[in-house]
Amino acid sequence: MKKIYLIAVVIALAAGLATYFFANELKTSKIVTGVDEATVLIALKDIDENTILTADMFQSVKMPVTAASFGTVSDVNDIIGYMTGVKILKGEQLMTGKLVPVGEENAKERLSYQLPNGMYAYTISVEIENGVAFFIKEYDCINIYDTALASAEPVLKNVPVIKLSDYPANIQQDNGTEITNYAVLTLALTKEQIPKIMSVGSPKVVLVSYVEAYSLADDIAAAGVPEDQPEEPQTNYGMGEITTAPPTTEPN
Numbered sequence: 001m002k003k004i005y006l007i008a009v010v011i012a013l014a015a016g017l018a019t020y021f022f023a024n025e026l027k028t029s030k031i032v033t034g035v036d037e038a039t040v041l042i043a044l045k046d047i048d049e050n051t052i053l054t055a056d057m058f059q060s061v062k063m064p065v066t067a068a069s070f071g072t073v074s075d076v077n078d079i080i081g082y083m084t085g086v087k088i089l090k091g092e093q094l095m096t097g098k099l100v101p102v103g104e105e106n107a108k109e110r111l112s113y114q115l116p117n118g119m120y121a122y123t124i125s126v127e128i129e130n131g132v133a134f135f136i137k138e139y140d141c142i143n144i145y146d147t148a149l150a151s152a153e154p155v156l157k158n159v160p161v162i163k164l165s166d167y168p169a170n171i172q173q174d175n176g177t178e179i180t181n182y183a184v185l186t187l188a189l190t191k192e193q194i195p196k197i198m199s200v201g202s203p204k205v206v207l208v209s210y211v212e213a214y215s216l217a218d219d220i221a222a223a224g225v226p227e228d229q230p231e232e233p234q235t236n237y238g239m240g241e242i243t244t245a246p247p248t249t250e251p252n
Contacts, residue, residue: 035064035065036064036065037062037063037064037065038063038064038065038068038072038074039061039062039074040060040061040063040069040072040073040074040094041058041059041060041072041073041079041093041094042058042059042060042061042092042093042094043057043058043089043090043091043092044056044057044058045057045090046087046089046090047084047087048084048087049085049087050083050084052082052083053079053080053082053084053099054079055079055080058076058094060074068093069093069095070095071095071096071097072093072094072095072096073096073099081102082099082100082101082102083100083101084098084099084100085099100113111162111163111186115162116188119188119190120188120190120191121162121163121187121188121189122186122187122189122194122197123185123186123187124144124184124185124187124203124205125183125184126182126183126184126185126203127183128181130203131185131205132205132206134180134182135207136161136164136182136185136205136207137164138161138162138163138164139160140160140207140208140210140213141161141207141208141213141214142158142161142185142205142206142207143156143157143158143205144156144159144197144204144206145203145204145205145206146199146200146201146203147202147203147204148200148202154206155196155199155200156189156193156196156197158213159187159189160187161185161186161187162187162188163186164179164182164186165179165182165183166183185205
């Protein structure tokens with residue numbers, strides 16, 4: 001009798017295990033049909049901020065559209081020319097909002113993205129007397145003198161001005177409010193120029209002409225620009241004659 005009970009227990013256990021493995025196999029091999037899928041890029045490793053993206057950093061994965069985050073990147077070719085604006089974690093879906101074009105000037109809130117390689121931003125304080133009376137504009141070039149020194153030579157020459165005033169004023173300028181006065185100038189300097197400007201005790205800035213700053217005098221002379229050059233180039237508008245302005249027609 002005990003042997004019969006033992007056999008029954010063994011059979012029951014075997015049946016239970018068989019049922020468990022069968023159900024588990026169904027669960028793992030279940031095929032879902034009729035669900036729309038999306039292709040997304042998944043990070044294969046942690047990617048730090050300011051990293052230029054390459055195709056081998058991501059895996060293309062298909063998943064139900066309900067599982068794909070809004071704004072994900074689907075084609076690995078679309079990341080060429082972009083870098084990370086924030087850190088991306090391994091296994092994370094890549095979203096366009098976390099990408100920044102490499103060297104793109106439209107990232108105006110990030111001055112570091114606008115600086116050419118090898119250049120550094122440095123800010124100096126100025127007033128109306130030593131700041132050219134607010135006539136300096138972005139991308140002008142200036143010479144910097146140290147009024148504490150009895151020298152006729154500038155400490156630095158042809159230094160590009162990349163920003164006027166402070167950050168809030170620049171944000172307002174991006175929205176259409178022009179900067180008409182400033183208390184600081186932000187400059188683009190080389191590594192060798194930084195110690196020189198840091199030694200200036202009392203800076204005086206002088207605006208450099210565009211021709212001198214960009215060494216255009218020889219080019220202008222070589223081009224043979226006439227003294228009586230018209231203000232506007234003569235243009236052929238296909239009306240049988242060359243004019244200095246678009247032709248006007250009388251209404252019928």
